[in-house]
Amino acid sequence: MLKNLINKEIREIIQSTKFVISFSVCSLLIILTFYVGAKSYHVNKSQFDSAAAENLRGMEGVTDWRMIDHNISLPPFPLAFLVSGISNDIGRNIKMSGYGELTAKDSKYNEDLIYAAFRFLDLDFIFQVILSLFAVLLAYNSVNGEKELGTLRLIFSNSVPRDKYILAKILGSFLAVALPLLIPFLIGMLLLILLNVPFTSTDWLKLLLIISTGFLFFGSFITLSVFVSTLTKKSSNSFLFLLVTWILFVLVIPRASILLAASAVEVPSVDKLNFQKNVFANQLSEEHVNALKSFKSSGAGDVIEEFQKYMAEKNATREEKMNAFSKQLEEERNNRQNAQQDLSFTIARVSPAASFSFAVSNLAGTSLELIKNYRDQAKNYQKVFADFQIDKTGSTTTSGMVMVVRKTGGDVKTINPSELPKFNFTQPDLSNVLSASIIDIGLLAFFNILFFAGSFVTFLKYDLR
Amino acid sequence: MFWILVQKELKTIIQSPKFVTTFLTCSILILLSVYVGIQDYKISLNKYAAAQSLVKNEMEAASTWLELENKIYRKPNPLQIFSAGINNDLGRFSLISQSHDIKLESSSYSEDPIFAFFRYLDFTFIVTIVLSLFAILFTYDSVNGEKESGTLKLVFSNSIPRSTFLGAKFFGSWLGLITPISIPILISILFLLLFNISLTSSQWITLILYIITSFGYFTFFIALGIMFSSFTKTSSSSFLISLVVWISFVFIIPRIGTMLAGQFVDIPSLAEIESMKDSFSKAKLNEQFEKIEQLQLKRENEMQGFSESEKEIYKEENEWEWMKEESAITKEMQDASVQYSNKLNEEVRNKKNKMERLALALSRFSPASSFQLASMNMIQTDIDLKNRAEDNLKEYKNSFVDFITKKQNKNGSGPGGIRVSLSSLTGVQVEDKRGKDKLDFTELPVFTEPELSLANIIQPAVMDIGLIAIYIFISFGISFAAFLKFDLR
Numbered sequence: 001m002l003k004n005l006i007n008k009e010i011r012e013i014i015q016s017t018k019f020v021i022s023f024s025v026c027s028l029l030i031i032l033t034f035y036v037g038a039k040s041y042h043v044n045k046s047q048f049d050s051a052a053a054e055n056l057r058g059m060e061g062v063t064d065w066r067m068i069d070h071n072i073s074l075p076p077f078p079l080a081f082l083v084s085g086i087s088n089d090i091g092r093n094i095k096m097s098g099y100g101e102l103t104a105k106d107s108k109y110n111e112d113l114i115y116a117a118f119r120f121l122d123l124d125f126i127f128q129v130i131l132s133l134f135a136v137l138l139a140y141n142s143v144n145g146e147k148e149l150g151t152l153r154l155i156f157s158n159s160v161p162r163d164k165y166i167l168a169k170i171l172g173s174f175l176a177v178a179l180p181l182l183i184p185f186l187i188g189m190l191l192l193i194l195l196n197v198p199f200t201s202t203d204w205l206k207l208l209l210i211i212s213t214g215f216l217f218f219g220s221f222i223t224l225s226v227f228v229s230t231l232t233k234k235s236s237n238s239f240l241f242l243l244v245t246w247i248l249f250v251l252v253i254p255r256a257s258i259l260l261a262a263s264a265v266e267v268p269s270v271d272k273l274n275f276q277k278n279v280f281a282n283q284l285s286e287e288h289v290n291a292l293k294s295f296k297s298s299g300a301g302d303v304i305e306e307f308q309k310y311m312a313e314k315n316a317t318r319e320e321k322m323n324a325f326s327k328q329l330e331e332e333r334n335n336r337q338n339a340q341q342d343l344s345f346t347i348a349r350v351s352p353a354a355s356f357s358f359a360v361s362n363l364a365g366t367s368l369e370l371i372k373n374y375r376d377q378a379k380n381y382q383k384v385f386a387d388f389q390i391d392k393t394g395s396t397t398t399s400g401m402v403m404v405v406r407k408t409g410g411d412v413k414t415i416n417p418s419e420l421p422k423f424n425f426t427q428p429d430l431s432n433v434l435s436a437s438i439i440d441i442g443l444l445a446f447f448n449i450l451f452f453a454g455s456f457v458t459f460l461k462y463d464l465r
Numbered sequence: 466m467f468w469i470l471v472q473k474e475l476k477t478i479i480q481s482p483k484f485v486t487t488f489l490t491c492s493i494l495i496l497l498s499v500y501v502g503i504q505d506y507k508i509s510l511n512k513y514a515a516a517q518s519l520v521k522n523e524m525e526a527a528s529t530w531l532e533l534e535n536k537i538y539r540k541p542n543p544l545q546i547f548s549a550g551i552n553n554d555l556g557r558f559s560l561i562s563q564s565h566d567i568k569l570e571s572s573s574y575s576e577d578p579i580f581a582f583f584r585y586l587d588f589t590f591i592v593t594i595v596l597s598l599f600a601i602l603f604t605y606d607s608v609n610g611e612k613e614s615g616t617l618k619l620v621f622s623n624s625i626p627r628s629t630f631l632g633a634k635f636f637g638s639w640l641g642l643i644t645p646i647s648i649p650i651l652i653s654i655l656f657l658l659l660f661n662i663s664l665t666s667s668q669w670i671t672l673i674l675y676i677i678t679s680f681g682y683f684t685f686f687i688a689l690g691i692m693f694s695s696f697t698k699t700s701s702s703s704f705l706i707s708l709v710v711w712i713s714f715v716f717i718i719p720r721i722g723t724m725l726a727g728q729f730v731d732i733p734s735l736a737e738i739e740s741m742k743d744s745f746s747k748a749k750l751n752e753q754f755e756k757i758e759q760l761q762l763k764r765e766n767e768m769q770g771f772s773e774s775e776k777e778i779y780k781e782e783n784e785w786e787w788m789k790e791e792s793a794i795t796k797e798m799q800d801a802s803v804q805y806s807n808k809l810n811e812e813v814r815n816k817k818n819k820m821e822r823l824a825l826a827l828s829r830f831s832p833a834s835s836f837q838l839a840s841m842n843m844i845q846t847d848i849d850l851k852n853r854a855e856d857n858l859k860e861y862k863n864s865f866v867d868f869i870t871k872k873q874n875k876n877g878s879g880p881g882g883i884r885v886s887l888s889s890l891t892g893v894q895v896e897d898k899r900g901k902d903k904l905d906f907t908e909l910p911v912f913t914e915p916e917l918s919l920a921n922i923i924q925p926a927v928m929d930i931g932l933i934a935i936y937i938f939i940s941f942g943i944s945f946a947a948f949l950k951f952d953l954r
Binding site: 055062236267354 | 522571576705821
C-alpha cells in the first residue's frame with residue numbers, strides 16, 4: 001500500500017509542469033556551479049602558482065637569507081569553489097618573517113570588488129535559496145490541495161491508514177526531487193574529473209557529505225511544507241505562510257542573529273588593538289636603544305661578532321615581551337569574538353537554513369575555522385622558517401637591527417631560493433570536519449523529525465471533507 | 466470607468482488575506498534594516514573617530530619626520546544605511562608614507578568575518594529580493610485569475626476598451642502596492658531625523674532619487690506579473706513562470722554574469738603584482754649599491770698617490786659634489802621603482818576595468834543587477850569606490866611626502882634614527898640621533914575627501930535607471946500587446 005501511494009506521489013510530481021521547470025533550472029545551476037567552480041579553481045591555482053614563482057624569482061641574487069622578502073598565501077583548494085563560505089572574505093597573503101606577528105591581508109573580495117557586489121554561485125546558495133524554494137513550491141499544497149480537488153476523499157474511500165498516507169506524501173515528494181537531482185550532481189562530479197580538478201579521496205567523501213546534508217536540508221523544507229499544508233485549509237494560505245517562513249528562515253534569521261549578537265557582545269576594534277601594540281612597541285624600542293648604547297666591548301675577539309651577539313640577545317628579550325603583550329591582547333579579542341560567534345550561531349540555528357550553511361561550510365573547510373587553521377599553520381611555518389634562517393645564517397630576522405655585511409667584488413655567494421622550506425596548507429581531516437558539523441547535521445535531522453511528527457499529528461485530526 | 470476599475474483593483478488588493486501578511490513582513494523588514502543600518506553607521510562613525518585620534522597619537526610618538534607615517538581611514542557615509550554595497554568588503558584605510566604604495570586594506574569583513582558569513586541586511590537587499598517577490602505575488606493572476614473566476618467576462622460585458630482595462634489594472638495594482646510600502650519608508654526616513662543622522666542637501670536629493678529608483682524597480686515586477694498573467698491561460702502557470710523568471714533575475718543572472726566574465730579576462734593576482742614590484746625594487750637597490758660602489762672606487766683611484774693630508778683636503782673639496790652624485794643615483798633608482806609599480810598598477814587596473822565592464826554588461830540583462838548597480842552608484846558604495854578613494858589618497862600622499870621632505874631638509878639632512886658606527890679605535894658606538902623634540906604638526910596637510918557634485922553622483926547611475934525604465938516599458942508593452950489578443954472567455 002505504502003509503495004503504491006509513494007509511486008502515485010512520485011508520478012504526480014514528476015508529470016507536473018512545475019517539476020519539469022524547477023528540475024531543469026536546478027540541474028542547469030548545479031552543473032554550472034561545478035563547471036564554473038572547476039574553472040575558477042584552475043584560474044586561481046595558476047594565479048597562486050605564478051605569484052609563488054614570482055616571489056621565489058625575487059629572491060634570486062640575494063646573498064643573505066635574512067634579506068629576503070618572503071610571502072606566503074592561502075592556496076586555493078577545490079572544495080572552496082563549491083562551497084565558498086568565508087574563503088573570499090579573509091586575508092590570504094602573509095608577509096613572512098622569522099619573528100613577530102603575522103597578519104593576513106588582501107581578501108579576494110577586497111581585491112575584486114565586482115565579486116563582492118554579486119557574490120558567487122555555489123552549492124550552499126543553490127540548496128539554501130533555490131532548492132528550498134522549490135521544495136515549498138512542490139509541497140505547499142500536498143494535502144490541502146488534494147482536499148480542494150476532492151481527491152482526498154476518493155483516496156480515503158479505500159481503506160488507507162492515515163499514517164501511511166502522510167508518510168507516503170513526504171517520502172514521495174522527497175524522492176521525486178532527490179532522485180532526479182542525483183543526475184546533475186553526478187554530471188557535476190564527472191566534470192570535476194574531466195576538468196582535472198585534484199580531488200583527494202577525503203575531498204570526495206566531504207563532497208558526498210555536503211550533498212547528503214543538502215538533501216537533508218531539502219527534506220526539512222519538504223516536511224515543513226507538508227506540515228503547513230496539513231495545518232491550513234486552503235492551499236493559497238499555506239503557500240503564503242510558507243513563503244513568509246522561507247523569507248524568514250533563509251534571508252532574515254541568519255542575518256538578524258548576527259546583528260543581535262553583535263549588539264549583545266562587544267568586540268574591541270582592530271584599530272584599538274593595533275594602537276595599544278604600537279604604544280607598547282615604542283616603549284620597548286626606547287628601552288632597546290638604551291640597552292644597545294650601554295654595549296661595551298670586552299676587547300677580545302671580533303667586535304662585530306660580539307656586538308651582533310649582544311644585539312641578538314637584546315632582540316630576543318624585546319621580542320619575547322612584545323609577543324607576550326600581543327598574545328594577551330589577541331586572546332582577549334579572540335575570546336570576545338568567540339563569545340559573539342557562539343551567541344549568534346545559537347540564535348541563527350532556529351533556522352534550518354543557517355544550520356545547513358554552518359554544516360556545509362564546516363565540511364568544505366570554509367567556515368570561520370578556516371581563519372584559525374590558516375593562522376595556526378602560518379605560525380607553525382614561521383618557526384620552520386626561523387629555524388631555517390638560523391640554520392643558514394646563524395640568526396633570524398628580528399624586530400631589532402641586523403647587520404648584514406655587504407661584500408664587494410670577488411665571489412659573492414647568492415642564496416638558492418629553491419632551498420626555502422615550502423608552506424603547505426593542510427585541510428582538516430574528515431573526523432575533524434565531521435565533529436565540527438555534527439551538531440548542525442543533527443539539528444537538520446531534528447527539524448525533519450519535528451516537522452514530520454507535526455504533520456503526522458495534525459493529519460490524524462485532519463478534516464478530510 | 467477607468468477610476469472605477471482602479472478602485473476595484475485597489476479594493477481587491479487591500480482586502481486580500483495576503484495583503485496583511487506581506488505588508489506586515491515588508492514593514493518589519495524595512496524598519497528593521499534601516500534601524501540596524503543606523504546603529505551600524507553610528508558604530509562605524511565612532512570607530513572612525515577613535516581611529517583618527519589613534520592615528521594622531523601614533524604620529525605624535527614619531528620623533529623624526531622621516532619615520533612619520535599617516536593612516537587615512539575612509540569616512541563612513543550616512544547613506545550606507547540604505548545600501549551597504551561593497552562598503553564592508555573594501556579596505557578601511559591606507560597607510561600614507563614615503564615607502565608605501567597606496568592600498569586600502571583591512572576590510573570590515575576580513576576583520577570580523579562573522580558578519581561576512583551571512584552578509585548584510587539592508588534596504589537595497591529587501592527591495593531587490595523581498596519586495597520584487599511580493600510584487601509578483603500580487604500580480605501573477607491579475608488577468609488570467611479574473612478569467613478563471615469568471616469576472617473577466619462580466620467586466621467586458623460593459624463597453625470598456627481593453628486598453629483602459631489593462632491600464633486600470635496596472636495603475637490600480639501599482640497604487641495598491643506602492644502606497645502601503647511608502648508608509649514604512651517614510652517612517653524610516655523619520656528614523657534618520659530621530660537618530661540625528663545628518664545628511665547634506667545633495668545627500669537628501671540622492672536619497673529621494675534612490676527611493677524613486679526602488680519604486681521603479683518594484684514597478685517593473687508589477688508589470689512583469691501582469692505581463693505573464695496576460696499571455697498565459699492559467700494562473701498557476703503564470704505563477705510558475707514569474708517565479709522562475711524572478712529567481713533568474715534576482716539570484717542567477719547577476720552571479721553568472723560576473724563569474725563568466727572572470728573566466729574570459731585573465732587578471733594577475735595582487736600577490737603576484739606585489740612580488741613583481743618587490744623584485745624590481747630590490748634589483749634597483751642592488752644597482753644603486755653597485756653604481757655607488759663604482760663611484761667610490763673611481764674616487765679612490767683618483768686619489769691614488771695622494772698623501773693622507775692631501776686626501777683629506779681633496780675629500781673636503783669634493784664632498785658636496787659626491788653627495789649630490791650619490792643622491793642623484795638613489796633618486797634615479799627610486800623613481801624607476803615608482804614608475805614600474807605605477808605601470809603595473811595601471812595595467813592591472815585596465816585589465817580589471819575590462820573584466821568589470823564585461824561582467825556588468827552581462828549582469829545587466831537582469832533588472833535586479835541594474836537596480837543594485839544604480840543604488841550602489843548613487844549611494845557611493847559602488848565598485849569604483851576603490852579607484853576613487855585610492856586616487857584621492859594618492860594625491861594626498863604627494864602633498865604629504867612633499868611636506869615631510871621639506872621639513873626633513875629644514876631640520877638637517879641626516880637620516881636621524883639610530884646609527885651604529887664601528888671604528889677600530891672606539892669599537893662599536895650606538896648613537897640615537899632621533900630628536901627628542903616633538904614634531905610640529907600644525908602645517909601638516911590634512912586629508913579632505915573631495916565632495917562629488919550631485920551631477921557626478923547621478924551620472925553613473927543614469928544608465929541603470931534608464932535600463933529599468935526600458936524594462937518597465939518592454940514588459941508593459943508586451944502585456945498590452947498580449948492582452949489585445951487575449952481570449953476573454
